[in-house]
Each structure stands twice: as C-alpha cells, then as structure tokens.
Amino acid sequence: MDARTVSPSVPPVWSTIATHGVFPEAKHDEIARYNFLANLNKYLSTVVAPGNRIAYEKRVRPRFRAEHGRDFQNRDEVRKAMKQDPYYQMWSALRRTTMEMRQQNGRSITIRQAPELAEKAAKLNEGKETLVLNPSVKVPHYLTVMDNHCMPGSYHTELFEGDVSAAANYDTGLFVTTAGGLGRLSDGGGKAIAQWVLSQYPEFKPKRILDIGCGLGHNTLPLAQAFPDAEVIGIDVGAPMLRYGHARAQSLGVRNVKFIQADAAQTGFPDESFDWIQTTMFLHETSFLAIHRIMQEIYRMLKRNGLTLHIEQPQYTPDMDLFEQTMRDWDAFYNNEPFWGVMHDLDPAALMEQSGFDRKEFFQIGVRAVNDLEDFTKPRQQPEAEDYGRAAVWNVFGAWKR
C-alpha cells in the first residue's frame, strides 16, 4: 500500500467509552491527552507504518543484498538492518512513546483517585462469595521481572491493601492503544468468540467455563452474558485485576461470574471440571516453560467433549514474509513483551498434542472483534492498514478433548 494515498479513519473520542461503578473519572486535559494519543496511534498505523515497507524494499533490503550477496534469512537479520534505517527508527520511537504516554496519563488519572476507587470496589465486592482472593498465590517470575507493555508495576502491583489502580489504568488506556477497535467495553474479542461458538456449535451447552488470565474480565463477561446458564470462572494472579474485575461485573449486572486468584500452571481445580477453557490475549504474556505447563493443566481440567480456545495475534508461519514477522515482533523488543516472539513462533498444533490433545481435533480460525463502535472505526475509503500486533482481528486455535 502506498502510504501517501491512505485516508485514515478517525478513532472514536475517548468519552464514548462505557463506564461502570469503578471506572475512574477523567478531567478535561486527561481526556484530551487520550484523544490525542488515540489519533496519533491511528495515524501511525494507517499513514506512517506502511512507509516501513517502502524503506525495507527500497533501501534496507537492497543494501543488505549488496553487502552480503544474498537476501535475508531470518527476521533477526531484518530487524537489525531495519534498526539502522531512520524511517523505522522514527516509527518505532513514536510507537514506543505513545505507549509510555498512555501509561503516564492512565496513572495520572488513577493514582490521584486510588483510595476512592479502592473504596468503590470494596463496597461492590463486600460479602460476595464470587470474589476469592488468595494472597499465598505466587506471581510467576516472568511477570515480576519486567513491566508488561511499559505499565509500571504490571498487573499485580498493589500500592496499598485493596488497591485497584493497576486495573483501572489498564481499563482506561486499552481503548487508546486500540483506537476504540475493541468497542465501548473493550470486550470485542470475548463477544466475537462467544458468537462464533454459539453459531458453530448450537448443541454445545457448557455448564462451567474457565477464562484463564482473565485480567479485569473484559472478555470474560461476554462469555457469561452469552451463556447465562453457565457458571463462568475467571482466574488471574493479579489481585488488583480481580478486585476491580469483580466490582465491574457486579456494577454491570453480570452475576454468573466468579473471579478467583490462581496461577494457571497449577490452579487447584479438580480433573475434568470444565466444559470450556478459554484464554484471550494471554498466552503471549507467559513464558515458554509456563505455556507448556498451562496447556497440560488445561487438558487435565477439561471434561471429555470439552472445548479449549486461545485468541492471539497470528502465528509466525513459514509462509509469513520476514518483513511482516519483523513488524509483528516489534512488541518483543520495544514494548516489554519478551515472550511475544517465542509464543508466536510455536507450532500450536504440536503444543496441544504434547499436552494430550489429539492432533486430529486441532483447528484454527480467524475472528474479528464485535465492536459496537464500528461506525467510527471502520475505514472510510480504503482497507485499513495492518497495525502489526494491534489489529482487532485474531488467530484462534483450539481443540476438542475427545
């Protein structure tokens, strides 16, 4: 695509975000900052990012060929060569800066009202058996050694007892990075997978659904809403996410959902106790070792004729060209997502087979976010440019346990 001919659509204003009983209040200037960032992200993905392909084809690749007498053999070579190019440097620096600015603004909004937010959450959670925190759960090493996508303290850090600010920050800022592509409640992935399961398997009536690495439940609630007769359980290691997520669910009137603090690699749930086990944008934030343990745990917890599904960005398959792999791998190097490349390099069929699933039962599909803001976010004139790793279009892999 020629970067000069792209006409970007404008993201919805941040104020279209759906609020709830624990959603932070933002001031005029904070809203203006988020609107600026959403627009900058949109501009970067639609107008600036396509120029990287031009830099690659016109400068970076010919220079490499001239110097080495051959083409690139892997994405590591491409990344190292792209890093020398001023256009890629500019795009990469801007992309990183928008993430840092999102975190600064989100923290400025949430930390100044952290005590009030904690109080609101505590009130909504009071006396409810559907929130089970367990302080003895150890946050895995791979989460404590860095701040996921430049989010200071990641998902688990508490500034004081009962704190929910990490979750509140995530809730306000995700909308900005995705330029509204996930909808007013940032739940477009969960809605999409629920609709897909309902339409593909109308006979499937799950009674117990587990959402692993549920965070604050953005994509857990759509499962509970689509299957109102099911008991839906979201697990996470981050207490602030669970406190906030449970309070948010209560305030949104979703009651068939429970939030439990547990490590996905050793949950403590009995064998064969779930009909459906879901992960959404979770596996790429675990380590190579953990991902194998978690998949074995999923196999153990799943009932016969149960279903497991995993929503992620597309895997790096051999037919994905090295330039695209490099662009998609940006998060691994410059956005504190160290396992991003490791996870997207895996063969998901082999991963599931090693965990006990029958390879014949393995499948992959593509899903697109169900977005109640689509009128704003759909491209006006041309197909949307690829926003490597950020698009609200996913690869889903999974299997039935027979």
Ligand SMILES: C[S@@+](CC[C@H](N)C(=O)[O-])C[C@H]1O[C@@H](n2cnc3c(N)ncnc32)[C@H](O)[C@@H]1O
């Ligand atoms: C990207 S976030 C939330 C994704 C969430 N599924 C969603 O769709 O909004 C990933 C979450 O996984 C959690 N997590 C990472 N490793 C975990 C583990 N071993 N067990 C449980 N939760 C984990 C983190 O605390 C974080 O809240």
